[in-house]
Amino acid sequence: MKNDAPTPYEPPSVEQIDTDGEPIHTSPGQVAS
Amino acid sequence: MLTRRREESFAWGRLLWRLGHRPTRALTECPERPIGAKLELTYACNLRCGFCYTDSPRRTLQRTPELGDDEWRRVVGEALELGIVEAVVTGGEPFLRRELALEVVETLATAGVGVALNTNGWFVDEEIAARLGALRGVTAHVSVDGAQASLHDSSRGVPGSWRRAIEGIDHLLSAGVGVCAVHVVTPGNAGAVGDFLEQMWTLGVPWVRVTPVVVNGAAARGGEWKVSREALRRTAAEFEKRRGTAMRITVQAATGGTLSLQGRSAPGSFLVRPNGDVRPDSLRPFTFGNAARDGVDACWAALREGWDDERINRWAGAMKKPGDLPKSELVAYLDDEIPVAGGLSGPPRRDEGGSGESGPTALSGTRNGHPPGGRDAPVPEKTPPKPVDPAAELLEAEKKVRDLAGARRYRHAPLRWSGSARQRFVRLAGDGSYLRLNESGGVVMDALDGGTVADAASALRERYGLDEARAGEDAVAAARDLQKRGVVMAASAIGSFPAEPGTTDLPGLEPSG
Numbered sequence: 001m002k003n004d005a006p007t008p009y010e011p012p013s014v015e016q017i018d019t020d021g022e023p024i025h026t027s028p029g030q031v032a033s
Numbered sequence: 034m035l036t037r038r039r040e041e042s043f044a045w046g047r048l049l050w051r052l053g054h055r056p057t058r059a060l061t062e063c064p065e066r067p068i069g070a071k072l073e074l075t076y077a078c079n080l081r082c083g084f085c086y087t088d089s090p091r092r093t094l095q096r097t098p099e100l101g102d103d104e105w106r107r108v109v110g111e112a113l114e115l116g117i118v119e120a121v122v123t124g125g126e127p128f129l130r131r132e133l134a135l136e137v138v139e140t141l142a143t144a145g146v147g148v149a150l151n152t153n154g155w156f157v158d159e160e161i162a163a164r165l166g167a168l169r170g171v172t173a174h175v176s177v178d179g180a181q182a183s184l185h186d187s188s189r190g191v192p193g194s195w196r197r198a199i200e201g202i203d204h205l206l207s208a209g210v211g212v213c214a215v216h217v218v219t220p221g222n223a224g225a226v227g228d229f230l231e232q233m234w235t236l237g238v239p240w241v242r243v244t245p246v247v248v249n250g251a252a253a254r255g256g257e258w259k260v261s262r263e264a265l266r267r268t269a270a271e272f273e274k275r276r277g278t279a280m281r282i283t284v285q286a287a288t289g290g291t292l293s294l295q296g297r298s299a300p301g302s303f304l305v306r307p308n309g310d311v312r313p314d315s316l317r318p319f320t321f322g323n324a325a326r327d328g329v330d331a332c333w334a335a336l337r338e339g340w341d342d343e344r345i346n347r348w349a350g351a352m353k354k355p356g357d358l359p360k361s362e363l364v365a366y367l368d369d370e371i372p373v374a375g376g377l378s379g380p381p382r383r384d385e386g387g388s389g390e391s392g393p394t395a396l397s398g399t400r401n402g403h404p405p406g407g408r409d410a411p412v413p414e415k416t417p418p419k420p421v422d423p424a425a426e427l428l429e430a431e432k433k434v435r436d437l438a439g440a441r442r443y444r445h446a447p448l449r450w451s452g453s454a455r456q457r458f459v460r461l462a463g464d465g466s467y468l469r470l471n472e473s474g475g476v477v478m479d480a481l482d483g484g485t486v487a488d489a490a491s492a493l494r495e496r497y498g499l500d501e502a503r504a505g506e507d508a509v510a511a512a513r514d515l516q517k518r519g520v521v522m523a524a525s526a527i528g529s530f531p532a533e534p535g536t537t538d539l540p541g542l543e544p545s546g
Contacts (some may be wrong), residue, residue, distance in 0.1 A: 009473065010471055
């Protein structure tokens with residue numbers, strides 16, 4: 001992280017993502033056949 | 034709105050019940066087995082609060098006899114056999130019986146019982162904190178009456194008590210123990226509740242309970258206790274608007290409003306007095322036998338049979354509003370309790386060596402083992418704090434709290450994270466939930482992997498060139514959010530997952546709904 005140039009300062013943000021128990025970016029329904 | 038009217042008028046509470054507006058937790062029948070127990074391990078306390086609902090300073094002076102250690106062990110064992118799932122361990126000050134208090138909490142928590150432990154924090158050292166931190170489901174409720182020593186110490190009657198409470202809380206938080214700071218609000222400190230909330234937030238307290246005085250016990254001897262609950266709610270709302278909801282704030286009604294439901298809402302738990310006498314709760318001064326003499330099972334059976342006894346209903350029914358509580362002929366903790374079942378009970382004498390023989394040893398010249406009546410009994414004098422410059426004292430107190438909080442070390446909870454410097458996704462192993470952090474949130478998260486809030490502030494300063502005050506404030510805010518979400522936890526916490534909230538059940542707990 002220290003190698004990256006910092007973006008303009010914004011106060012820290014910690015946001016909960018409501019996934020309803022599902023993975024966030026990996027569809028559980030797509031199973032390789 | 035309806036709940037607020039119920040706080041002001043018991044008649045409203047009764048009317049609402051008849052109309053079907055019933056608190057969600059209310060029971061209409063006493064369960065076959067108790068759900069919980071409140072255990073008052075000792076009468077004694079090292080502080081001298083003029084509002085003490087258990088009238089402990091008077092009891093301390095009187096050296097009222099209480100159960101021995103073995104009798105308490107048996108009572109706790111029987112309560113567990115009956116299947117309780119929650120308990121309040123309290124006093125007096127329970128850590129005046131240090132080993133017993135720790136053993137009782139350990140026994141209950143190890144059995145899976147949720148435990149609320151009430152303490153003034155004076156005796157909480159690293160050893161107590163470590164033993165409590167090794168347990169799950171325990172929350173320590175620590176009394177703090179203000180953001181500076183003079184407010185708290187004048188309220189509690191012993192100089193040094195604010196410092197001991199704050200340091201006790203720091204020990205507990207450092208060991209990963211769940212903490213609720215309990216602020217008893219009086220006309221003397223009501224104006225400073227906003228400062229107190231800020232300070233608890235800085236200290237890292239996850240939960241604050243703000244409660245007006247319940248006019249039982251010592252408070253019923255006199256004094257001006259009334260404060261505006263509306264003003265307290267406004268102060269809490271303003272704080273949340275400013276700081277968010279990472280610190281839970283409960284504004285307790287503390288009016289004794291549950292008395293309006295006597296004869297309607299049945300008890301689900303029982304209270305054991307230090308001499309073993311069993312009552313339904315803190316508000317109702319009626320006994321149903323003695324746990325050490327008769328056994329917990331028999332006392333619970335008596336309570337199930339007699340909880341809506343006509344004498345209790347008449348007593349509660351005569352009170353129309355909370356202001357009637359101290360005017361009643363029978364005031365909880367100030368007057369001797371009325372036995373509904375089990376007859377007059379005396380405490381078994383406490384064995385000097387703590388081995389605790391049991392037996393109904395009524396003391397001569399006493400009733401229920403207490404000297405007759407508490408209304409005219411002498412109480413210990415308060416020691417007033419030294420006069421100080423309030424503004425300078427507040428600054429000093431804020432610095433102390435910042436220093437304690439800034440030096441506490443954290444570590445990551447079990448988790449994995451992905452993403453980039455700009456944005457990261459965190460998956461918590463504890464509950465499988467996901468969080469999104471921005472860049473500066475990631476900086477704080479990294480600093481708290483073995484570091485302190487002061488380290489996080491330095492990291493923000495270094496990376497973004499912030500001034501010290503801004504970096505400090507933002508680091509505290511982010512640390513509170515990360516703690517609340519379960520990303521970081523105290524480095525010394527023995528468990529793998531953040532502290533859980535425990536239970537609470539103090540007098541005046543207003544029925545919800």
